[in-house]
Amino acid sequence: MDITLNQIESVLDAKVRPSLAAHGGDVIVQGLEDDVLKVRLTGKCSGCPAAHSTNEELISLEICQAFPTIRDIILVEETNPELINMAHKILNHQL
Template sequence: MDQEIERVLDEYVRPLLHSHGGDIEVLEFTADGLLRFRLRGQCAGCPAADLTTEELIHTELTQRLPQVKKAVLVREVSPDLLEQARNILRNHHV
């Protein structure tokens, strides 16, 4: 199932996310059909993340893979975003 999820993401979701400087990382897929994921890059923490989740990610996955019942965004600060912030702070205090 993991390969099927990645295939759908690669074909239908990631191209749009990449065009905005972002990506998606699957965190967990449970036996009851719950897919937990995190947005990465520029999409992490984006104000439109909820809309992206509902309109793009959830829709594509549930329509193309009946095993996926729900796709849920896990909101946490991504390591990429933390590193970007650290670099900005380091450069600002030089």
Template structure:
């Protein structure tokens, strides 16, 4: 199923995100829940929640009725966390 989801992402979702200088990574699927990460300009965008609901989730549910939900995983890299700590620790 992951390969089929990737095909839909490539053909129908990714082009839309790239218009806004963003992209998507499929992290996995478990029990009908698809986990994704938005990258590029879409990462951290205030409209990301709506992009996930209105563009990504609706398209994937249309193509794969067994999908229950699409969850946006907002991971912050360890490197970024360390950089933020250094900045905050300086007086």
């Protein structure tokens, strides 16, 4: 059975996003390839020291229970572009 991104989004909506929203965050699916799901945390969950625990204990748990064929869930970590822009302004004495 092929897993669709819509199916994954449905599980995230039902089982994961409410918990993340309670902390001011969300999760975005970056892609699914070779049974490996890539996700990125956003909002206050982005860059949180507990992000890896959130991925392992919440996202991976729920997704792997719903879709046993998914082999791994990788947390893609990026610095928020707005934060980088603000840092540049501070360094250039524009703020």
